[in-house]
Amino acid sequence: MPKKHLAIRSCSLLALVLGVLTGFALFPFRSDAQLGCPPVSNNGWTKCATVYYTITGFDGAQTPQINSALSTWGQANFGNNSHVRFLNAAPPPNAENYGTLTVQTGATVSGAPAETVKDTRDGPIADATITFDLENIIPGTSPPQLVYDPGVVGYNSIFTKVTLHEAGHTMGLKDEPQGAGLCFGQSAEPHSNEWNLWAK
Numbered sequence: 001m002p003k004k005h006l007a008i009r010s011c012s013l014l015a016l017v018l019g020v021l022t023g024f025a026l027f028p029f030r031s032d033a034q035l036g037c038p039p040v041s042n043n044g045w046t047k048c049a050t051v052y053y054t055i056t057g058f059d060g061a062q063t064p065q066i067n068s069a070l071s072t073w074g075q076a077n078f079g080n081n082s083h084v085r086f087l088n089a090a091p092p093p094n095a096e097n098y099g100t101l102t103v104q105t106g107a108t109v110s111g112a113p114a115e116t117v118k119d120t121r122d123g124p125i126a127d128a129t130i131t132f133d134l135e136n137i138i139p140g141t142s143p144p145q146l147v148y149d150p151g152v153v154g155y156n157s158i159f160t161k162v163t164l165h166e167a168g169h170t171m172g173l174k175d176e177p178q179g180a181g182l183c184f185g186q187s188a189e190p191h192s193n194e195w196n197l198w199a200k
């Protein structure tokens with residue numbers, strides 16, 4: 001089977017797994033489903049890497065969502081040939097082929113509600129930071145409305161969805177140029193400007 005076909009199938013599987021889990025409508029699903037998948041940068045974790053991650057600054061409603069999203073990526077990666085797995089632990093002294101990921105709260109460089117910064121712009125990465133700006137305001141809202149508003153429906157899944165998206169960048173996925181694609185949350189919004197800055 002040609003490699004190209006394998007790649008397309010992998011993308012489809014990933015879309016299916018993550019799409020179902022994030023509640024995006026995927027059907028009718030197409031066998032030629034490169035359609036809707038974001039461009040790939042190859043700027044991500046090395047194949048078969050173990051990514052040791054830490055989560056800081058989040059509360060008990062948010063943290064499990066982030067863990068869940070990274071677990072979902074780990075499960076999907078068994079089927080997409082990257083075999084990258086995520087562990088919520090510090091890297092052991094003898095670790096090989098590993099990366100480190102920090103998921104934190106704070107202001108974002110881009111001003112986006114969330115962004116991902118990697119240690120390199122091209123090729124394999126060894127470290128990345130995903131930052132959520134919990135104070136981020138939806139543009140144009142009056143009175144100002146928080147992006148991450150505990151009082152709004154969907155709060156119980158928004159950290160999962162955003163982490164799925166941002167972790168996708170560490171896997172080498174870019175943003176979908178237009179709207180929400182079949183590859184779940186790799187949509188152009190809400191931070192379409194991110195690639196202008198630094199591999200966000």
Ligand SMILES: [Zn+2]
Pocket residue numbers: 165166169174175186187191194200
């Ligand atoms: Zn993005």
